[in-house]
Amino acid sequence: MARMKFLCDADRCIDCNACVTACKNENEVPWGINRRRVVTINDGKPGERSVSMACMHCTDPPCAAVCPVNCIYPTEDGIVLHSKDVCIGCGYCFYACPFGAPQYPKVGNFGSRGKMDKCTYCAGGGGDEPSGSAEEFAKYGSNRFGEGKLPLCAEMCSTKSLLAGDGDIIAQIYKERVLKRGYGSGAWGWLTAYHEGIEV
Amino acid sequence: MTFLARVRLVIVAVMLIGTVASAPAIAQKLGPDGAPNPTASVTSERDLLKQFRRVEGRIDIPDSKAAVLIQPAGRTWDYFHEVLLHWGGAFVILGTVALLGLAYLILGRIRIAAGRSGQKVLRFKAFERFSHWLTAVSFVALGLTGLNISFGKIVLLPLIGPNAFSSLSEAAKYVHNFTSFSFMAGLVLIAVIFLRDNLLERVDIDWLRQGGGFIKGKHAPAGRFNLGEKLVYWLSLAAGVAVSLSGLLLLFPFYGTDIADMQLAQVVHAVVAIFFVALILAHIYIGTLGMEGAFEAMGTGEVDLNWAKEHHDLWLARQLASENRQGEPSATPAE
Numbered sequence: 262m263a264r265m266k267f268l269c270d271a272d273r274c275i276d277c278n279a280c281v282t283a284c285k286n287e288n289e290v291p292w293g294i295n296r297r298r299v300v301t302i303n304d305g306k307p308g309e310r311s312v313s314m315a316c317m318h319c320t321d322p323p324c325a326a327v328c329p330v331n332c333i334y335p336t337e338d339g340i341v342l343h344s345k346d347v348c349i350g351c352g353y354c355f356y357a358c359p360f361g362a363p364q365y366p367k368v369g370n371f372g373s374r375g376k377m378d379k380c381t382y383c384a385g386g387g388g389d390e391p392s393g394s395a396e397e398f399a400k401y402g403s404n405r406f407g408e409g410k411l412p413l414c415a416e417m418c419s420t421k422s423l424l425a426g427d428g429d430i431i432a433q434i435y436k437e438r439v440l441k442r443g444y445g446s447g448a449w450g451w452l453t454a455y456h457e458g459i460e461v
Numbered sequence: 462m463t464f465l466a467r468v469r470l471v472i473v474a475v476m477l478i479g480t481v482a483s484a485p486a487i488a489q490k491l492g493p494d495g496a497p498n499p500t501a502s503v504t505s506e507r508d509l510l511k512q513f514r515r516v517e518g519r520i521d522i523p524d525s526k527a528a529v530l531i532q533p534a535g536r537t538w539d540y541f542h543e544v545l546l547h548w549g550g551a552f553v554i555l556g557t558v559a560l561l562g563l564a565y566l567i568l569g570r571i572r573i574a575a576g577r578s579g580q581k582v583l584r585f586k587a588f589e590r591f592s593h594w595l596t597a598v599s600f601v602a603l604g605l606t607g608l609n610i611s612f613g614k615i616v617l618l619p620l621i622g623p624n625a626f627s628s629l630s631e632a633a634k635y636v637h638n639f640t641s642f643s644f645m646a647g648l649v650l651i652a653v654i655f656l657r658d659n660l661l662e663r664v665d666i667d668w669l670r671q672g673g674g675f676i677k678g679k680h681a682p683a684g685r686f687n688l689g690e691k692l693v694y695w696l697s698l699a700a701g702v703a704v705s706l707s708g709l710l711l712l713f714p715f716y717g718t719d720i721a722d723m724q725l726a727q728v729v730h731a732v733v734a735i736f737f738v739a740l741i742l743a744h745i746y747i748g749t750l751g752m753e754g755a756f757e758a759m760g761t762g763e764v765d766l767n768w769a770k771e772h773h774d775l776w777l778a779r780q781l782a783s784e785n786r787q788g789e790p791s792a793t794p795a796e
Contacts, residue, residue: 272503278521293524295522295524295527298520298522298527299520299521300517300518300519300520300527300528300529300530301518301519301520302504302509302516302518302530303504303518304518304519307502308502308503308504310503311518312518312530314530314531323535323536323538323539326539326542326543327538327539327542327543328614329609329610329611329613329614329630330613330614330618330623330626330627330630331614331618331623332623332627346624346627347623347624347627348627349627349630349631349634350631350634351610351634352714353542353727355720356535356538356720356723356724356727357535357536357538357539357542358535359531359532359533359534359535359536360530360531360532361526361527361529361530361532361720369713369714369715370712370713370714371635371638371639371712372634372635372637372638372712443494446503446505446506447505447506447507449506449530449531450506450530450531452506452507452510453531453533453536458507
């Protein structure tokens with residue numbers, strides 16, 4: 262059984278934000294929500310690095326643990342999905358998420374957040390809608406995963422900085438890159454998300 | 462050799478030495494293939510997280526929350542919320558219920574020792590009772606809906622299923638958010654109208670020395686409120702202010718707060734609320750089951766004369782004195 266993960270090779274990311282655009286377009290993400298974003302560390306200073314970040318689909322996902330209505334769960338592939346029918350918009354998953362992944366379509370005052378939205382690994386939704394249906398697309402976006410494809414953000418990354426796929430395989434690709442070029446700033450977020458970094 | 466030539470020689474020599482000395486430093490910055498190593502000055506995620514609680518950077522979108530790249534504190538908050546709060550909260554609340562049950566078994570219902578006199582004394586005016594019940598009803602609604610957010614998925618979800626529980630919890634969330642305002646209004650009213658009678662007095666020490674009226678056959682002296690009631694007043698006021706302020710932060714997320722502040726606000730809100738519920742459980746017990754003749758003070762507003770004699774002798778004496786002075790047949794409200 263594959264364990265799906267994301268890995269951003271920050272030494273290759275050029276902050277082009279194409280992953281952000283691809284995600285928004287592929288999933289028709291509502292206004293004000295960025296399922297994926299690019300954050301630049303040490304902007305304008307030596308050693309500046311950009312990291313593309315979305316839901317990391319954590320091991321022991323903290324969002325799922327704190328959800329008061331248990332609407333978030335990991336699938337057998339390790340993809341963290343949720344049901345918008347069950348979500349009550351309490352905002353707790355955002356407090357628990359180490360990566361700022363869960364977001365809400367409304368401002369949030371007086372608890373009026375609306376239904377939580379987050380990266381689905383382009384694997385549709387965790388609700389009752391049939392896989393690949395129009396209803397599923399309207400609520401959660403694309404279900405590329407059901408068609409055997411990987412998330413579009415990683416698939417179209419021009420520098421192949423963003424990797425998606427089975428955790429062991431993308432970790433191996435990253436290790437080979439680091440060995441060949443002689444440096445690597447690490448697999449950002451892996452320690453927090455999966456309780457393990459990638460040692461080269 | 463002219464002086465100028467010597468100076469030139471020294472400068473060249475110094476530059477040469479400098480170049481030789483700095484060569485190893487440059488070599489360290491080169492990669493294994495001889496190319497400059499672009500990561501030489503990169504701070505790794507591990508080092509950043511050792512220095513700071515979270516990794517932040519610049520982001521192109523206006524949402525400043527999104528500039529936080531990694532905040533491992535989310536997992537800590539998860540641990541608080543799912544382990545400490547569940548076990549600690551259950552221990553405090555069930556422990557309080559067990560203690561009150563034990564008190565009932567040992568002490569039983571504290572009776573009016575002299576029996577009912579049939580004569581009534583006004584203890585709480587209508588407006589005082591309104592303020593109390595406004596706060597009380599709000600508190601019960603807030604307490605139940607708040608406990609649902611923490612314990613509902615353990616207790617209620619298996620009973621009624623995910624869809625019904627979701628609808629209920631969403632309604633509960635809105636009840637919790639809007640009832641908070643009537644609670645805060647009630648809290649302000651209670652704080653103001655009962656302040657004077659809750660200031661500590663000398664008699665409170667005597668009350669404590671005599672066992673607070675919990676020793677059978679003895680009746681400790683007290684004014685309008687005894688020390689136990691004063692403690693409930695002051696603790697409720699402190700807890701009420703703490704849950705109100707932290708609750709307002711949670712109602713308006715990220716207004717001048719960041720992710721760490723929001724987590725802290727939730728922790729304060731939850732911990733104080735658990736102890737507040739325990740305190741009010743004890744308050745409800747003593748006002749209903751625990752003591753004969755106590756509930757009617759807040760129910761109808763009038764208490765039996767003998768009850769007042771036994772529990773609030775100094776207050777009753779003042780009441781009767783002022784009645785006699787005014788020469789009115791009916792009791793005047795307590796002041």
